[in-house]
Amino acid sequence: MKFNFLTLFPELIEVHMRSGVIGQAIKKNIIEFESVNPRFFTKDKHKTVDDVPYGGGDGMLMLAEVLEKSLQSILEPAQKSNQKVKTVYLSPQGRLFRQELITDFLNYDQINFVCGRYAGVDNRFVIKNNISEYSLGDYVLSGGELPALSMMDAIARKIPGVLGNQESSELDSFYEGLLEAPSFTRPGEWQGLDVPSVLISGHHARIKEWKEFMSVLVTLKKRPELLLYTQSKSAILLPSGRRISLIDVEAFYSSLSDKEKIVCGIQDMVIRGDEN
Ligand SMILES: C[S@@+](CC[C@H](N)C(=O)[O-])C[C@H]1O[C@@H](n2cnc3c(N)ncnc32)[C@H](O)[C@@H]1O
Numbered sequence: 664m665k666f667n668f669l670t671l672f673p674e675l676i677e678v679h680m681r682s683g684v685i686g687q688a689i690k691k692n693i694i695e696f697e698s699v700n701p702r703f704f705t706k707d708k709h710k711t712v713d714d715v716p717y718g719g720g721d722g723m724l725m726l727a728e729v730l731e732k733s734l735q736s737i738l739e740p741a742q743k744s745n746q747k748v749k750t751v752y753l754s755p756q757g758r759l760f761r762q763e764l765i766t767d768f769l770n771y772d773q774i775n776f777v778c779g780r781y782a783g784v785d786n787r788f789v790i791k792n793n794i795s796e797y798s799l800g801d802y803v804l805s806g807g808e809l810p811a812l813s814m815m816d817a818i819a820r821k822i823p824g825v826l827g828n829q830e831s832s833e834l835d836s837f838y839e840g841l842l843e844a845p846s847f848t849r850p851g852e853w854q855g856l857d858v859p860s861v862l863i864s865g866h867h868a869r870i871k872e873w874k875e876f877m878s879v880l881v882t883l884k885k886r887p888e889l890l891l892y893t894q895s896k897s898a899i900l901l902p903s904g905r906r907i908s909l910i911d912v913e914a915f916y917s918s919l920s921d922k923e924k925i926v927c928g929i930q931d932m933v934i935r936g937d938e939n
Pocket of ligand 1: 752754756777779780781782783798799800801802803805806807810
């Protein structure tokens with residue numbers, strides 16, 4: 664997959680693309696990227712990319728024409744080679760980007776990220792090209808580069824081969840709609856806090872079960888609004904359609920020692936609050 668960034672600050676993109684798993688994926692040619700600087704498509708000697716907004720208001724807006732030329736410079740070759748392309752404008756007004764939206768992005772050969780700066784872009788550019796707007800969250804950043812890189816990174820992690828064998832995205836938070844179970848590394852005891860014994864037992868089936876129930880408990884504690892329930896409210900309904908009985912979750916919770924609850928940050932929880 665190829666990721667293109669329309670940006671006035673290509674150096675911000677380069678740094679990220681050279682590091683970590685993304686840098687490795689580029690070296691292995693699993694993903695490609697290109698930065699296109701709208702300034703390159705200006706005609707005047709000052710290389711102007713912005714102008715004042717009609718109707719007044721603070722800040723400057725990026726010009727539709729330079730953005731259009733930048734975008735067409737990427738779209739034309741992609742169309743000639745029948746690439747499936749999606750173009751995104753990063754915007755605080757856009758659809759909130761979430762993990763479950765990634766599956767759709769994986770259907771494309773090329774994703775173009777239009778990174779706004781200043782007070783944003785001339786809206787006609789977005790409308791004319793029917794560009795989807797995506798937001799990273801309900802706050803305003805200075806530019807679209809960080810949200811574009813965040814989206815690219817989250818999408819790339821789901822492309823086969825990007826993560827090495829040791830890093831599986833299947834245990835990450837949001838897999839199956841749940842947060843990840845708490846993680847611990849060496850030493851087994853640190854400042855009086857012990858790693859839950861099951862994790863050092865070597866018993867894979869028990870560890871898997873512990874992680875699954877722990878994921879439910881951590882999600883209930885930290886982000887309860889993420890959970891869906893069956894109509895009877897007797898079970899949690901995962902996006903895959905799988906159900907996890909709340910009686911089982913409660914029994915698992917009762918089986919944990921106080922120390923284990925503390926080290927996992929899940930003490931004093933009421934699991935079936937509605938029914939009690
Ligand atoms: C200062 S912002 C412009 C905000 C714009 N005036 C508004 O109120 O909607 C400059 C650029 O940063 C990017 N940006 C800012 N916040 C963002 C967010 N939450 N998600 C995605 N992009 C964002 C957009 O590309 C935007 O064009």
